[in-house]
Amino acid sequence: MTTSPRTFYLTTPIYYVNAVPHLGHAYTTLIADTMCRYRRLAGDRVHFLTGTDEHGDKIAQAAAAAGETPQAYADRISAVFRETWRRLGIGNDDFIRTTEPRHKAVVQAVLQRLHDAGEVYFGEYGGHYCFGCERFYTEKELVDGKCPDHQTPPTFIKEQNYFFRMSRHQDWLVKHIAEHPDFIRPERYRNEVLAFLREPLEDLCISRPRSRLQWGIPLPFDENFVTYVWFDALINYVSALGGPGAERFDTFWPHAQHLIAKDILKPHGIYWPTMLKAAGLPLYRHLNVHGYWSLGGGKMSKSIGNVVEALALADKYGHDAFRYFLMREMTFGLDANFSEEALVTRFNADLANDLGNLVARATTLIVNFGDPTGDTREALPSEDQQVHMAFAEATHALGLAMEEFAFQRALAAIWEFIGTVNRYIDARAPWVLAKDPTKDKRLQSVLVTLADALCCLGIVLDPFLPTAAARIRQAVGHTAPPRLEAAVLGRLHAIPKVEKLSGLFPRIDAKGEQRSGATMLKGASDQEGAGRSSRISIEEFRRVDLRVAEVVAAEKVEKSKRLLKVTVRLGAESRTLVAGIAEHYDPASLVGRKVVVVANLEPATLMGVESDGMILAASEGNTLTLIVLDRDLPAGAKVK
Numbered sequence: 001m002t003t004s005p006r007t008f009y010l011t012t013p014i015y016y017v018n019a020v021p022h023l024g025h026a027y028t029t030l031i032a033d034t035m036c037r038y039r040r041l042a043g044d045r046v047h048f049l050t051g052t053d054e055h056g057d058k059i060a061q062a063a064a065a066a067g068e069t070p071q072a073y074a075d076r077i078s079a080v081f082r083e084t085w086r087r088l089g090i091g092n093d094d095f096i097r098t099t100e101p102r103h104k105a106v107v108q109a110v111l112q113r114l115h116d117a118g119e120v121y122f123g124e125y126g127g128h129y130c131f132g133c134e135r136f137y138t139e140k141e142l143v144d145g146k147c148p149d150h151q152t153p154p155t156f157i158k159e160q161n162y163f164f165r166m167s168r169h170q171d172w173l174v175k176h177i178a179e180h181p182d183f184i185r186p187e188r189y190r191n192e193v194l195a196f197l198r199e200p201l202e203d204l205c206i207s208r209p210r211s212r213l214q215w216g217i218p219l220p221f222d223e224n225f226v227t228y229v230w231f232d233a234l235i236n237y238v239s240a241l242g243g244p245g246a247e248r249f250d251t252f253w254p255h256a257q258h259l260i261a262k263d264i265l266k267p268h269g270i271y272w273p274t275m276l277k278a279a280g281l282p283l284y285r286h287l288n289v290h291g292y293w294s295l296g297g298g299k300m301s302k303s304i305g306n307v308v309e310a311l312a313l314a315d316k317y318g319h320d321a322f323r324y325f326l327m328r329e330m331t332f333g334l335d336a337n338f339s340e341e342a343l344v345t346r347f348n349a350d351l352a353n354d355l356g357n358l359v360a361r362a363t364t365l366i367v368n369f370g371d372p373t374g375d376t377r378e379a380l381p382s383e384d385q386q387v388h389m390a391f392a393e394a395t396h397a398l399g400l401a402m403e404e405f406a407f408q409r410a411l412a413a414i415w416e417f418i419g420t421v422n423r424y425i426d427a428r429a430p431w432v433l434a435k436d437p438t439k440d441k442r443l444q445s446v447l448v449t450l451a452d453a454l455c456c457l458g459i460v461l462d463p464f465l466p467t468a469a470a471r472i473r474q475a476v477g478h479t480a481p482p483r484l485e486a487a488v489l490g491r492l493h494a495i496p497k498v499e500k501l502s503g504l505f506p507r508i509d510a511k512g513e514q515r516s517g518a519t520m521l522k523g524a525s526d527q528e529g530a531g532r533s534s535r536i537s538i539e540e541f542r543r544v545d546l547r548v549a550e551v552v553a554a555e556k557v558e559k560s561k562r563l564l565k566v567t568v569r570l571g572a573e574s575r576t577l578v579a580g581i582a583e584h585y586d587p588a589s590l591v592g593r594k595v596v597v598v599a600n601l602e603p604a605t606l607m608g609v610e611s612d613g614m615i616l617a618a619s620e621g622n623t624l625t626l627i628v629l630d631r632d633l634p635a636g637a638k639v640k
């Protein structure tokens with residue numbers, strides 16, 4: 001991964017103020033925020049822009065319906081967007097409004113440039129106009145004579161207007177896209193733009209007569225017209241930097257990346273690059289396009305009215321969880337369906353179980369058994385090296401995924417590592433090491449590895465779960481601002497001061513309520529506080545494959561007081577398991593007995609013997625008893 005400082009400029013669409021923010025807006029803005037946090041974590045110089053699109057028919061009509069002036073209405077709704085982003089923890093550097101003087105001035109300057117360069121002409125046009133989309137449709141684009149987005153028949157309008165000579169820019173644009181395969185990404189959207197460009201490109205009508213629409217930026221060369229809202233809106237990406245010639249523009253514009261959904265691919269993939277080129281400005285670097293969220297299969301758009309109040313959901317489940325779900329559930333570029341049930345399932349499985357329990361177990365073990373003054377590692381045992389390697393792999397995969405906005409893959413890579421650490425705890429069983437004074441050095445080195453792993457997780461999770469990541473870092477005493485370059489496992493050589501952290505993500509029960517804090521399972525191996533939270537769902541329980549097994553052979557594991565190597569038969573299959581029952585059962589007495597085993601556990605190696613499953617036993621004090629059947633059943637029978 002490169003650590004040299006890079007410059008990164010990321011924009012979201014500027015959202016229309018004709019309704020309050022919904023889930024789709026929140027998604028784009030949250031992933032933009034995550035990306036910018038990630039780039040900052042990597043040490044890059046970042047500028048993150050969002051804002052509101054406030055001119056045009058749509059807004060004028062919404063204001064009239066609300067009985068307000070367009071400006072008062074835009075002020076009010078724009079403030080709702082700004083406040084929503086603040087509450088969701090979005091760290092944008094700037095918020096542009098198209099009604100601001102700084103924006104108007106740049107729009108007019110760009111229009112004048114285009115006019116002076118002969119890129120604009122005055123002409124007459126008759127076409128099918130959709131007021132919802134605020135644009136003309138060609139016959140071919142209409143579906144059954146209707147606007148494909150609004151499913152309403154367009155109005156035929158004939159009027160004199162100004163036009164941008166977009167048609168003359170077709171050839172170089174096709175060539176540019178061909179030569180820069182990641183100019184528009186993922187590939188499906190690049191292909192979609194190339195498909196548009198296989199048809200002749202028409203000139204673009206860039207004005208609206210004032211007689212018909214007042215609410216817009218006047219053309220600098222003809223006061224009788226206002227600027228077409230898209231021509232006005234796209235320019236926000238440069239006006240927010242102060243426009244051509246400004247220092248901020250020179251710093252950031254060469255690194256510009258836009259983030260949008262597929263609904264506005266054409267203006268960004270075709271109008272915008274041709275406008276830039278015609279105005280003598282460099283093109284943006286990448287257009288990153290994501291898919292659409294739907295609710296129960298229906299499209300979600302405020303003009304259609306089927307909206308989810310983003311904040312209500314985020315407040316209900318926590319802002320970190322909301323952000324996590326959106327990123328984990330949608331494959332960047334493809335559509336996804338939103339449901340509260342899916343959010344709760346992911347919450348319980350990924351956040352409460354995998355991450356929350358890891359943090360609770362590891363911090364508890366370190367606090368209970370860690371000796372900050374103790375001697376820790378000399379040579380690194382190979383199992384610890386595997387944890388280090390797993391982290392190096394995860395951060396490598398994370399870096400590659402984030403280059404492409406593949407948030408889902410990025411999170412999958414981190415969760416792969418979380419799984420490795422959870423298995424490492426199970427296999428190393430620090431609570432067992434703690435019982436053997438000769439193993440103290442080994443115990444301390446396992447605990448250092450755990451503290452190290454938590455600290456690294458607290459760093460790499462920062463862009464995705466900002467609040468939880470900060471709590472994890474705090475629990476392991478990492479007070480420095482998080483930096484990706486510090487997330488290297490193996491740096492820690494002594495146990496830091498650690499605080500127990502349980503209930504990071506308390507499980508959500510079927511009624512949608514969160515349990516306060518994880519409670520501990522009372523079981524033999526969990527007595528020392530290595531336990532997981534107490535309740536699991538029936539689905540989770542069903543995933544555990546319990547079987548009747550017949551013991552066919554048993555012997556002591558060399559050099560171990562506690563472990564027996566047991567061969568069992570499960571139907572036709574035979575397996576080797578390692579069980580900590582040597583102090584309670586003579587190996588020979590077990591042969592021929594039927595026991596209950598967990599058949600779908602991931603294999604683990606104990607004292608050099610691979611164990612493929614687990615024999616169930618109950619224990620209290622010094623007594624341990626195997627779980628046996630009170631009626632006979634064949635080996636392999638399922639235990640339900």
Ligand code: ME8
Pocket residue numbers: 012013014015016017023024025027028053233234235236259260261262263264291292293294299300301
């Ligand atoms: O188009 N799923 O504004 P807008 C995912 N003002 N993302 C969605 C979504 C959904 N169902 N619905 C909306 C405009 N979005 C113009 C943009 S830019 C110069 C001008 C998100 O309020 C997504 O980012 O309709 C989409 O591109 C954007 O909101 C459209 O927002």
